[in-house]
Amino acid sequence: MRFSQRMGLTSIRDTIQVDSMDDALRNGLWNCVLEHYLNPISIQTKFTRGELFFENLWSEYFKSTFDDIPLSVTDAHWVLKGYFFNEPWYKVYDFIEFLANTEYATGDFIDSCNRILKREMSGFRFTNNYLAPITSEEEIAAIEEAISITISPISGHLSRSLELLADRQKPDYRNSIKESISAVESLCVNISGDPHATLGSALNIIEKSGKIPLHGALKNAFSSMYGWTSDAEGIRHGLQDEPDLGFEDAKYMLVACSGFINYLLEKAKKTGLDLQNT
Helix, strand or coil, X not given: CCHHHHCCCCCHHHHCECCXXXXXXXXXXXXXXXXXXXXXXXXXXXXXXXXXXXXXXHHHHCCCCHHHCCCCHHHHHHHHHHHHHHCCHHHHHHHHHHHHCCCCCCHHHHHHHHHHHHHCCECEEEECCEEEECCCHHHHHHHHHHHCCCCHHHHHHHHHHHHHHHCCCCCCHHHHHHHHHHHHHHHHHHHHCCCXXXXXXXXXXXXXXXXXXCCHHHHHHHHHHHHHHHCCCCCCXXXXXXXXXXXXXXXXXXXXXXXXXXXXXXXXXXXXXXXXCC
């Protein structure tokens, strides 16, 4: 994670790109357009396919006239590139979604786009030929609220979880999940007052002591989640064979743990519980 992100100067919503598009994401998507559409046209011995492709773009996407189409494939290429790199981020998504639903579309184009969208931490993926959000505003807000907490072990674990998830060169989903659940454990140990407790025992102490009203089903849900991350095949133990974990697993845990932390802190605030910054 970059300095600006650690210091809160760069928004989490820019790290998980839900209302923005950085150069790496835009460049990667343009390369998909080149590979699957423009380059194959430029090497055709006949211009017919190019004419039909550009006619479709100009009439159906740009809603323009045929005589506005540039006179050569090269000129049309540069017009499209200018559009792609100068329009707002959402227009880029409009454009690639349109391409994915033309008669020229291939599954390879969609697969290539999804690979770039995942690599560059976009908040969207192609599903059934249409771009769908995989990260909502509510999820982003929950993460941002939890990371802003001044209790250092909690914010530290969550920041590290996001850092490991957002590493575009070598994301570490396994340890991202570990950091997310460790943030919950840190808070619950703090609330329980037992520095030697695990998450499971801390949740039991909280429930029995009545320090915070905690519904049994909610407690059991996080106890089970802790069990998943702690069993012989789980996250918190060193594994010879790393489990098959992906972005969606790590993101779910970060969002779920952030939400639970926000919930517990609000409950603690209402009961007047003074939590120590350890």
